[in-house]
Amino acid sequence: MTSAGRFAPSPSGELHVGNLRTAILAWLFAKASGRDFLLRVEDLDRARSGAETEQLRDLRAIGLTWDADVVRQTERGALYDQAIQRLTSEGRTYECFCTRREIQEAPSAPHAPQGAYPGTCRRLSAAEREIRRASRPASIRLRSEVTERSVEDQLQGTFVGMVDDFVLRRNDGVTAYNLAVVVDDAAQGIDQVVRGDDLLPSTPRQAYLATLLGLPVPEYAHVPLVVNHDGVRLAKRDGAVTLDDLAAVGIPAARVRDVLLESLGLPAGPLAAALGGFDPATLPKDPWVWITPQT
Numbered sequence: 533m534t535s536a537g538r539f540a541p542s543p544s545g546e547l548h549v550g551n552l553r554t555a556i557l558a559w560l561f562a563k564a565s566g567r568d569f570l571l572r573v574e575d576l577d578r579a580r581s582g583a584e585t586e587q588l589r590d591l592r593a594i595g596l597t598w599d600a601d602v603v604r605q606t607e608r609g610a611l612y613d614q615a616i617q618r619l620t621s622e623g624r625t626y627e628c629f630c631t632r633r634e635i636q637e638a639p640s641a642p643h644a645p646q647g648a649y650p651g652t653c654r655r656l657s658a659a660e661r662e663i664r665r666a667s668r669p670a671s672i673r674l675r676s677e678v679t680e681r682s683v684e685d686q687l688q689g690t691f692v693g694m695v696d697d698f699v700l701r702r703n704d705g706v707t708a709y710n711l712a713v714v715v716d717d718a719a720q721g722i723d724q725v726v727r728g729d730d731l732l733p734s735t736p737r738q739a740y741l742a743t744l745l746g747l748p749v750p751e752y753a754h755v756p757l758v759v760n761h762d763g764v765r766l767a768k769r770d771g772a773v774t775l776d777d778l779a780a781v782g783i784p785a786a787r788v789r790d791v792l793l794e795s796l797g798l799p800a801g802p803l804a805a806a807l808g809g810f811d812p813a814t815l816p817k818d819p820w821v822w823i824t825p826q827t
């Protein structure tokens with residue numbers, strides 16, 4: 533299998549310039565290292581009808597190309613089932629009946645990092661589980677044997693973060709992001725993960741899970757987010773931030789692409805022309821403030 537990088541948007545709405553900048557970076561990282569570039573639609577949750585079409589249209593409009601058909605997570609349930617079955621047969625999962633509120637209110641386990649699942653359901657007896665099943669469907673959690681794990685990141689260096697008994701399958705039957713992303717990246721031959729640095733805290737969990745499943749841990753690069761003028765992560769409410777919004781005020785997609793490339797210290801123009809000057813070591817490390825460009 534060839535090695536590949538990827539962009540993996542959730543089709544919950546239109547992409548904004550922050551998402552587009554991350555997509556450009558993922559493309560540049562992949563192409564500059566001789567990898568294929570793949571697109572995966574992460575539609576297990578919060579998918580809005582029509583959003584995928586809009587997202588692919590916008591990615592094409594800024595010049596992104598991908599080297600295989602788009603993959604959708606809702607079509608890959610069998611792969612996720614297999615992974616969960618494997619972990620379960622190894623005794624590495626357990627059923628959890630906790631509500632969100634019970635988790636919040638539970639005393640945390642000694643030495644457990646803040647925000648870690650407190651382990652309430654980890655030691656339920658078979659009889660207790662039987663009783664709980666009658667009142668509430670279970671989620672499936674990983675029975676983790678570590679509390680933290682370190683990962684290497686091309687931009688952030690060594691990052692040590694929490695690994696707890698995180699959810700693999702939610703109690704409504706939906707596969708959790710952390711499981712799906714690990715299974716998909718490996719199955720698609722993705723050995724380079726470039727994404728927003730808001731996902732860095734989840735990365736130790738994913739690297740640990742990959743190791744348990746006997747899968748290679750990809751190379752990571754977590755890139756700075758785009759923020760509004762208050763320094764807050766860019767969102768739809770921040771004015772003209774999607775290609776549609778910007779086109780409506782007279783700013784075409786090619787101009788948006790150019791502004792995004794220039795924010796990375798790269799020359800304006802087609803993406804392929806920026807490849808020659810692309811060097812991960814010289815990328816800006818701070819969040820980038822979006823200001824609507826002049827027409």
Ligand code: GLU
Nearest residue numbers: 540541542574713727731
């Ligand atoms: N689907 C996730 C998101 O849009 C990205 C997941 C990833 O890149 O690993 O936030």
